Amino acid sequence: MSVTTWLALAVFAAVYVLIATELVHRVAAALGGAVVMLLIGATSPEHAFFSKRAGIDWDVIFLLLGMMLIVAVLKRTGVFEFAAIWAAKRSRGRPYRLMVLLILATAFLSAWLDNVTTVLLIAPVTIVVCRRLGLPAVPYLIAEVMACNIGGAATLIGDPPNIMIGSRAGLSFNDFLLHMAPIATLLVVVFAVMARWMFRSGFVYDAKRAVRVMEMRERDAIKDGRLLAVSGVVVVIVMVCFVLHTTLHIEPSVVAISGGLVLLAVSRLKARDVAGDVEWETLAFFTGLFVMVGAMVQTGIITDLGQAAARATEGQLFGASMALLFGSVVPSAVIDNIPFVASVGPVVSEIVTASGGLEHAAVLWWSFALGADLAGNATIIASSANVVVVGIADRSGHHISFWQFSRYGLVVTAVTTAIAGLYVWLRYFVLA
Template sequence: MITPHYPEGVPLPDILPAVLACVIFAGAYVLIATEKWASRTAVALGGAALVLALGISDAHAAFFSEDTGVDWNVVFLLLGMMIIVGVMRDTGIFEYLAIWAAKRARGRAFPLMVLLIIITATASAFLDNVTTVLLVAPVTILICQRLALPVVPYLISEVFASNVGGTATLIGDPPNIIIASRGGLTFNDFLVHLTPVVIVLVAVLIGLCRWLFASSFRADHERIAEIMSLDERELIKDHKLLVQSLVVLGIVLVAFVFHPVLGYEPSVVALLGAGLLVVVTRVTTEQALQDVEWGTLAFFMGLFVMVGGLVESGVLGALADAVGGFAGENLLGFTSVLLWGSGVLSGVVDNIPYVASTAPVVAGLVGPDGQPEVLWWTLALGADLGGNATLIGASANVVVAGIAARNGHPIGFWQFTRYGLVVTFATIGVSYAYLLLRYFVLA
């Protein structure tokens, strides 16, 4: 039995703003899913404009509020890392890494996917998953082009790996940072409670990808022989720029890991790194900005404003409060609802605003002694893994979709979702078994 520790109830939302917010978000979601009438960016910006024009949200709530506005930390983190990646692209390092990875897998399609999944999941645990996919996706596209492999299955598998791997640590996925802040949890808490199940989930993901993308694992023996004969070192085009870029990137990655100690947000670290790289190299400002995915950044802004409308009108708060009210007498039942409900809702709305809305409810259910702590791990697993369900469920999904479209390999909403739903159901199912065993059966 658990007793709520938060004030009774959240006021019901005003009906008209709540209905309008729901209609706008649902309409935008349908347009994004059908992909027939407008681009994702146009739909998101149009929905944001309606939210503001109808007075559901205002300028302060949309642009300055931490709870209902654009998450500028995410936007500027992406901008900074896109600039760094764009500069590094001119060095030839991505071609080098592509050939290196292909040779390690000896050109075989499935071992290559396994290698990329493990690299992505591991890196996402110690960086944030958005940074990881920004670095890995360009390499993946080059590998697939060299080996005449379909690009999209490899990119989708990396998105799944980034969201699964990012679940393992406090800094791996933005929702985890919110949960740690609300719950007073440490980096080591996440390692002890979530890393064991994430290792299992990566193995499960590899098995699922072997089944889901079976038709993609074909071999072109001429291409493989050509790859194996290459010397990847010859692909480095500018050694001086490469050294400068790697030094700056190394500083940025170390700062990411130690950002709680340094006191700089990851977005600030990324922008400082981008600025430093432009200053110390011969790259012009125009060259540095030409590879920025402006459409992706605009999509995020519009999506944040629309979801902020749901928060501002009280829709998400009332929903979270209603779910929280179920918890009073049944910890196991609420754990089940929270895990699966978070998985569903994080697939529909971006998991960052979802966790920001739900964390206060969970904090109210967790007592002053920090118990039952299982609720925090339940929320993290549901929100992080649920982000794999749809193309807009997590930041990494949207970023990879933007990179893929820019390189001529667009990823459709339903193309992603038909795989994402399978992966989400399987990984949350394994997580549910883990929670039951560790916190209820063996507790």
């Protein structure tokens, strides 16, 4: 490898350590790392800002910005308080029952929307309901973002890596439902059971608070009925466009930013006030992270790793499947699964072709998708949804550290990928 490649690897490792140890704020670390990557020539302004393969993913940035604007307007209607009271009453104030309800709701929504949109909608509700019941919000936020990453694996539109894989492999929405939904459903159930043990310290039942919540009326939480009605129409249109975006040939980012700006325009709210609720730090963190990962792609580090795996499993379909499933976990956990899938996807396409084409070797794409999707639970930066939830939590006074997240995430990732590996083996090699 060249000197620049070694320097890029060193910079990335140093930034990762800073983020993990929290010696420097994650936003400062990511942006600082991006600047250094530009200075050492690991990437260039042209690639960093304009390359689809090795630069800032503006689709993700504008998708996030659009949904943050929508959430900021919705917040002023009182609908999050409404949903929080409803959830608390349905759970009767019982902490574990509430967590299971949030896990199931989040997993279901993430399959039909996308995981970033889902957590933007669910996280504020979670914080409010925990405040109402006197519960620590962090365990519930971590649990629901993990359920989001698992549930999002079920469909073509549920997780950004799935959209990228579906586009490259020519896989349809129904293909994902048939092959990914069964295992995703099973893993959500397994995770709900695991949550009873992992987050038991957060299950503090306060009978007095529960009684007070049961006496509340959800309807009283709504502050602006007109704005809620208008917001509801915009949100429904946005969600329908998300589901049909492949048919309409409109990118989700365009749908989201259009919906956010339209809702801001018709809401009669001051733009400055709404913009104040946007998670600008989260967007800045993503920007820096994309530039750093783009530098890793540009220097060939990620592609070299993928090609080495391809050579090691050449001609062995089962071995290649397991290598893609388990081999995708570590890099996806370290560099974010979106750029990982973007850079290694072409390598997987070559392996599929060499193994007999899509009809014979489609299992490789399913193994790749499962590995990348499930690895999103391993660390804070492994999935876009994780970064968004951490940002929302910080703004609400609930700090989630890198290791606090990872000590749960690594366990969940290990268990879910092991079950996914068993699923791939049974379905495609034993029962096929």
